[in-house]
Amino acid sequence: MSTLELGLPMPVPAPGLPARVRIHEVGARDGLQNEKATVPTEVKAEFIRRLADAGLTTVEATSFVHPKWVPQLADAEQLFPLVADLPVALPVLVPNERGLDRALALGATRVAVFASATESFAKANLNRTVDEALAMFEPVVARAKAEGAEQVRGYLSMCFGDPWEGPVPASQVVHVCRALLDMGCDELSLGDTIGVATPGQVSALLTALGAAGVPTEALAVHFHDTYGQALANTLAALQYGVTTVDASAGGLGGCPYAKSATGNLATEDLVWMLHGLGIETGVDLGRLVATSEWMAGRLGRPSPSRTVRALSHKE
Ligand SMILES: CC(C)(COP(=O)([O-])OP(=O)([O-])OC[C@H]1O[C@@H](n2cnc3c(N)ncnc32)[C@H](O)[C@@H]1OP(=O)([O-])[O-])[C@@H](O)C(=O)NCCC(=O)NCCSC(=O)C[C@@](C)(O)CC(=O)[O-]
Numbered sequence: 001m002s003t004l005e006l007g008l009p010m011p012v013p014a015p016g017l018p019a020r021v022r023i024h025e026v027g028a029r030d031g032l033q034n035e036k037a038t039v040p041t042e043v044k045a046e047f048i049r050r051l052a053d054a055g056l057t058t059v060e061a062t063s064f065v066h067p068k069w070v071p072q073l074a075d076a077e078q079l080f081p082l083v084a085d086l087p088v089a090l091p092v093l094v095p096n097e098r099g100l101d102r103a104l105a106l107g108a109t110r111v112a113v114f115a116s117a118t119e120s121f122a123k124a125n126l127n128r129t130v131d132e133a134l135a136m137f138e139p140v141v142a143r144a145k146a147e148g149a150e151q152v153r154g155y156l157s158m159c160f161g162d163p164w165e166g167p168v169p170a171s172q173v174v175h176v177c178r179a180l181l182d183m184g185c186d187e188l189s190l191g192d193t194i195g196v197a198t199p200g201q202v203s204a205l206l207t208a209l210g211a212a213g214v215p216t217e218a219l220a221v222h223f224h225d226t227y228g229q230a231l232a233n234t235l236a237a238l239q240y241g242v243t244t245v246d247a248s249a250g251g252l253g254g255c256p257y258a259k260s261a262t263g264n265l266a267t268e269d270l271v272w273m274l275h276g277l278g279i280e281t282g283v284d285l286g287r288l289v290a291t292s293e294w295m296a297g298r299l300g301r302p303s304p305s306r307t308v309r310a311l312s313h314k315e
Contacts, residue, residue: 031069045083114157115154121164138183156189170301171208177215189220195224223264250291267305
């Protein structure tokens with residue numbers, strides 16, 4: 001489905017925006033980690049295969065965390081080998097060396113640690129203070145790199161607001177970003193975990209990070225859509241020069257340790273906007289919508305994505 005097929009004028013690349021955006025698809029990890037009913041491993045594998053088939057080149061697969069903390073992803077050992085042969089990048093989350101061991105044993109080549117800008121979420125999500133968590137990640141990043149990892153990502157949660165602490169000062173985000181970069185992370189994903197940011201706050205944070213010497217090329221953005229601001233926030237980040245955007249097929253998601261986190265920015269809504277701006281993604285929107293419809297059928301409820309709803313059954 002293209003704008004041409006809908007009778008809309010063909011988009012021209014918008015000035016000041018990138019020609020291409022890489023989408024870091026998080027539906028199979030961030031999306032499914034929050035599901036109450038257990039999703040069978042084979043369904044997860046099929047979901048990941050379909051996402052790759054729709055043209056997504058980075059499909060976050062699962063997490064090697066403590067199974068009691070995130071029971072939905074307790075099948076990481078069974079799932080990863082089912083998708084390892086796909087011709088796409090398959091990052092996995094690893095909180096500590098135990099998680100890294102498990103990931104490396106299965107041949108994972110892209111790993112992500114996940115830090116917090118706030119003490120409350122660091123405690124809730126990792127049972128550590130912010131600095132204890134950073135100390136836990138340091139040997140993980142060093143060993144991942146020594147063992148030839150293609151990329152180490154550092155997630156950073158609660159970059160704008162925190163359900164326990166309220167607005168988050170940019171200085172806290174800068175501190176954790178610098179620490180993750182200094183320990184060797186190649187990419188930093190700035191998370192609006194509870195979806196409270198607005199575009200002005202996104203621009204202000206990116207400006208503060210730039211002033212602190214954090215290179216924009218190393219940044220990705222990760223928005224949740226609680227207040228319907230995720231697309232506007234993404235556009236603000238693109239205008240600032242960010243070219244990697246996290247999104248979740250069908251708008252699945254949330255975080256089990258942040259009570260007000262709702263679904264992620266839906267990948268379909270993102271693709272619709274980017275293609276409309278003349279920005280390439282490599283994603284076949286029709287196939288992606290069909291994938292989210294299929295997954296919604298497995299989960300027994302409709303996708304919250306506007307684009308999925310608008311295009312359902314039209315392909
Ligand atoms: C970090 C811990 C493990 C600390 O949890 P802890 O209880 O402090 O663990 P510990 O270090 O004290 O170890 C206790 C036991 O757990 C075992 N253990 C320890 N680690 C592992 C492991 N990796 N795999 C399997 N087992 C493990 C370890 O071996 C030990 O076993 P024992 O000796 O007692 O038999 C725990 O807090 C945890 O797993 N947290 C993960 C929480 C999580 O996954 N949250 C969701 C992801 S973050 C997110 O969604 C936000 C994001 C990224 O999307 C961005 C955004 O939106 O903001």
